[in-house]
Amino acid sequence: MKSIKRLIAVALVSSVLVSCEKEQFPFTDVARVQFGPEQSLFYNPNANLADTLKNYTFIYAGNKTIDTVYFDLYATGGVSDQDRIFTLKQVQFAGANNAVAGQHYKAFDNELMKNKYFVKAGQVHARVPIIVYRDASLKTKDVVLKFQVQENANFKLGEATNLWRKLTLSDRLGISPQWNTGFYKFLLGGYSTVKHQFLIDHTGQLWSEEWMKYSIENDPGSVMNWVAIAKTALVDYNNAHPLDKLKDENGVLIVFP
Secondary structure (H helix, E strand, O other): OHHHHHHHHHHHHHHHHHHHHHHHOOOOOOOEEEEEOOHHHOOOHHHOOOOOEEEEEHHHOOOOOEEEEEEEEEEEOOOOOOOEEOEEEEEOOOOOOEOOEOOOEOOOOOHHHHOOOEEOOOOOEEEEEEEEEOOHHHHOOOEEEEEEEEOOOOOEEOOHHHOEEEEEEEOOOOOOHHHHOHHHHHHHOOOOHHHHHHHHHHHOOOOOHHHHHHHHHHOHHHHHHHHHHHHHHHHHHHHHOOOOOOEOOOOOEOOOO
């Protein structure tokens, strides 16, 4: 009985996602594939382009030398009774340091990765793993991995704006999208790596993209408290070093609003 209930539940979820395709995506004539937001945002019309760009830094990864970043992919045109493989291809990004397969990430045509890129039978959603490497070059420069889905025997292409994703990799502190949101911009002011490191050193918190997003959604009061602690620490530092107050990497005095 429990197995039957599970099957019914899976069928219902799949049917809801499929019916939602007609509203989310214009192509339902044949099987097509494209990227989309994470499933929790699937029904949010304002999140259609969410996760188009992602930043990942190994600076918060401890001793890890390999990690995985996930994107979300959707098949339109209905479900299938068989697993359906999809294919990815790197696209060179003009004016950037482009990631190198085998050095910064595991190549998409690697046999291990090819076996991970498929939409399961009876489903229209897949999590797309991108395996990234902690190469020494990431200490001194950011690299960009832009990739897109390719047409194959299982899928034609979906909406042009959702055929690609871009991942920026580094192994150093850098500004995250959260820093420029209204709440954090009001509390923190302009970004610098020196200010970022000062926050980490004097609050014991990560101040990573994930930490900042979680904190604003679940406990914004604690964020305000951590910033107050950092402000006090900055005053103490400057009072102790009146002739050498804390400056950023460009020689500009560090301030909080």
